[in-house]
Amino acid sequence: DDTKRSLVRFMEQLLPADKANRNESWGWNNEFRPLYSRMDGHYLRFLNLIGTFDAGSLCGARSLQVLSLNNNGISGEISAEIANCKHLTHLYVSGNRFAGQLPKSISHLSNLKRVDISNNNFTGELLSLHKIPGLLSFPAQNNHFRGKLPEFGFANLEAFNVSNNEFSGQIPDIRSRFSADSFSGNPSLRGQPLPNPCPPSLSSKAASKKWSTDCLLVYTGYAFLSSVIGLFVIYQIVSKSKSKDEKTDDVDNAESNTDDNSIKMNAISSDKFKTSEYRSEYSMTSIDSEVAPAALVILNSSSAKDLKFEDLLRAPAELLGRGRHGTLYKVMIDDGPTLVVKRIKERAISSEEFKRRMLKMDQAKHPNVLPAMAFYCSKQEKLLVYEHQSNGSLFKLLHGSKDDDSFDLGSRLNIASRIAEALAFMHKELREDGIAHGNLKSTNILFNKNMDPCISEYRITASKNQVQPELSQSINFAKFTPAQDHESDHILFKGDIDIYSLGVILLELLTGKMVQDGRFDLATWVHSVIREEWTAEVFDRALIAEGVNEGRMVDLLQVALKCVASSPTKRPSAKEVSAMINGIKEEDERSITLETRDPSPWSRDHLS
Numbered sequence: 001d002d003t004k005r006s007l008v009r010f011m012e013q014l015l016p017a018d019k020a021n022r023n024e025s026w027g028w029n030n031e032f033r034p035l036y037s038r039m040d041g042h043y044l045r046f047l048n049l050i051g052t053f054d055a056g057s058l059c060g061a062r063s064l065q066v067l068s069l070n071n072n073g074i075s076g077e078i079s080a081e082i083a084n085c086k087h088l089t090h091l092y093v094s095g096n097r098f099a100g101q102l103p104k105s106i107s108h109l110s111n112l113k114r115v116d117i118s119n120n121n122f123t124g125e126l127l128s129l130h131k132i133p134g135l136l137s138f139p140a141q142n143n144h145f146r147g148k149l150p151e152f153g154f155a156n157l158e159a160f161n162v163s164n165n166e167f168s169g170q171i172p173d174i175r176s177r178f179s180a181d182s183f184s185g186n187p188s189l190r191g192q193p194l195p196n197p198c199p200p201s202l203s204s205k206a207a208s209k210k211w212s213t214d215c216l217l218v219y220t221g222y223a224f225l226s227s228v229i230g231l232f233v234i235y236q237i238v239s240k241s242k243s244k245d246e247k248t249d250d251v252d253n254a255e256s257n258t259d260d261n262s263i264k265m266n267a268i269s270s271d272k273f274k275t276s277e278y279r280s281e282y283s284m285t286s287i288d289s290e291v292a293p294a295a296l297v298i299l300n301s302s303s304a305k306d307l308k309f310e311d312l313l314r315a316p317a318e319l320l321g322r323g324r325h326g327t328l329y330k331v332m333i334d335d336g337p338t339l340v341v342k343r344i345k346e347r348a349i350s351s352e353e354f355k356r357r358m359l360k361m362d363q364a365k366h367p368n369v370l371p372a373m374a375f376y377c378s379k380q381e382k383l384l385v386y387e388h389q390s391n392g393s394l395f396k397l398l399h400g401s402k403d404d405d406s407f408d409l410g411s412r413l414n415i416a417s418r419i420a421e422a423l424a425f426m427h428k429e430l431r432e433d434g435i436a437h438g439n440l441k442s443t444n445i446l447f448n449k450n451m452d453p454c455i456s457e458y459r460i461t462a463s464k465n466q467v468q469p470e471l472s473q474s475i476n477f478a479k480f481t482p483a484q485d486h487e488s489d490h491i492l493f494k495g496d497i498d499i500y501s502l503g504v505i506l507l508e509l510l511t512g513k514m515v516q517d518g519r520f521d522l523a524t525w526v527h528s529v530i531r532e533e534w535t536a537e538v539f540d541r542a543l544i545a546e547g548v549n550e551g552r553m554v555d556l557l558q559v560a561l562k563c564v565a566s567s568p569t570k571r572p573s574a575k576e577v578s579a580m581i582n583g584i585k586e587e588d589e590r591s592i593t594l595e596t597r598d599p600s601p602w603s604r605d606h607l608s
């Protein structure tokens with residue numbers, strides 16, 4: 001009864017924004033139904049509300065665990081009494097008009113797992129939540145927080161975003177866990193992973209914004225350029241001194257190992273680098289014929305047939321992200337297409353295997369797989385060149401700051417079907433070569449200029465028998481034991497990992513929730529909600545609001561759950577998943593022929 005009374009008091013401060021509901025009785029009764037889900041004091045999700053937030057009343061319901069007020073019109077501050085909600089694990093208040101500072105008492109909510117305060121008007125300094133051991137996500141972008149960025153338990157966080165605030169000073173050690181996107185839009189913030197350690201003294205406020213954008217382009221360009229050049233110079237020195245060593249005696253050999261000599265060699269090489277003779281040597285011919293040709297290999301499908309390695313070196317570059325397998329740069333070529341260059345980590349794959357895969361994959365083309373334009377492969381350096389896709393990724397579409405109400409179920413089904421079809425095709429074509437994608441996720445689904453979803457970065461990493469150490473740390477490998485491939489004993493085809501990942505993408509499409517860094521908690525969360533028989537709770541609020549047929553969503557959820565089965569042998573093949581999704585899509589299309597829906601940029605007509 002206390003719980004009920006608290007919730008009624010809390011609700012009295014809020015009104016449904018839509019007028020139809022304002023006339024209905026406003027109290028503890030079933031009239032609430034369209035506005036909330038499961039109002040039993042443990043889990044509250046409200047839609048379509050305006051008014052002020054009263055933590056004092058709300059937290060009379062002490063057993064409250066999940067509070068979801070995302071995308072309402074609620075204003076006011078979160079007062080210190082929020083600390084009375086001791087059992088709170090999820091606090092979602094994104095997309096409202098909350099203002100003021102976050103109360104210090106929030107750091108006493110030791111059960112918090114996910115806090116989403118993004119897209120509000122919060123101000124003041126952000127307090128440190130590093131004492132909350134289980135905190136997994138903290139999106140706080142698009143607010144007005146200022147001051148220094150406090151310590152968080154970055155090692156445990158899966159999602160963290162403070163972009164577009166007014167933070168200043170140095171970014172703490174984030175253990176390379178988040179990309180620049182999580183910190184961008186804070187003109188006075190410095191340090192890794194932002195590419196701009198620009199001196200703060202140079203900045204008036206206006207100048208600093210421009211300065212940081214300029215730095216972003218120029219410094220990352222130079223960093224990229226100089227590190228690649230550096231590696232070449234070193235390689236040249238090593239290969240030349242190697243052949244020289246074969247001809248010279250032991251004394252010369254010993255000398256060549258002294259520091260002095262290395263410096264001389266370096267200077268000579270740098271001078272030589274300036275000559276056109278040297279440029280043509282590395283860009284057009286093979287440095288070491290036993291290894292891969294150290295030249296840019298333009299692939300058949302490429303629209304940049306004249307692209308040269310030097311063009312990449314010369315062009316300004318912007319850091320897009322540092323992933324598990326390498327660093328990604330946006331490279332602006334003069335009078336040419338904007339490119340994206342992935343600099344693959346040295347350990348991720350051997351040169352020979354990388355080259356083999358690139359050539360194989362150039363033969364397996366599908367309209368929904370983004371083709372690489374070119375690759376570069378030497379002993380030291382592996383680069384992969386794609387055309388820049390300015391329409392963003394599925395991740396951005398689902399979790400970006402703007403709500404896209406037009407992203408309806410039909411559009412999501414279309415994307416799911418395209419991805420599954422493309423994956424089925426690639427699995428068929430590359431099965432014998434043991435080449436699965438291996439890193440399928442929503443950031444690797446990009447929309448091309450026709451807004452068609454394309455799978456990117458198809459298998460650019462570790463070969464079949466290598467287990468990557470970074471991967472094994474962040475993923476529960478029990479879920480990823482590949483099925484034995486009976487057709488070819490010696491080459492294991494790890495397609496089941498892709499199916500698991502495809503399942504997670506389907507869950508993302510259905511729930512609108514975020515998965516990051518290969519930590520597939522989303523699947524665990526969905527399982528736990530379904531176990532509690534709250535199936536409807538998993539679906540994206542935007543889909544429910546749209547009034548879609550829940551049956552279709554449940555069908556798609558079932559496909560997703562098959563894909564994320566913990567036993568790899570129980571997961572369906574990509575072909576089977578594709579057929580199941582197409583079946584659901586056709587049923588959806590049949591059922592809406594009589595309905596009228598607003599055309600959307602994602603509509604099935606557009607995508608077909």
Ligand SMILES: Nc1ncnc2c1ncn2[C@@H]1O[C@H](COP(=O)(O)OP(=O)(O)OP(=O)(O)O)[C@@H](O)[C@H]1O
Pocket residue numbers: 320321322323324325326327328340386387388389390392393439442443444446456457
């Ligand atoms: N060709 C492209 N055009 C435009 N954006 C791209 C392109 N390729 C990747 N991106 C975007 O750049 C960002 C960084 O990509 P990156 O590959 O570094 O991240 P990641 O996929 O998480 O890393 P990894 O694959 O190494 O685990 C992502 O948001 C991704 O969607």
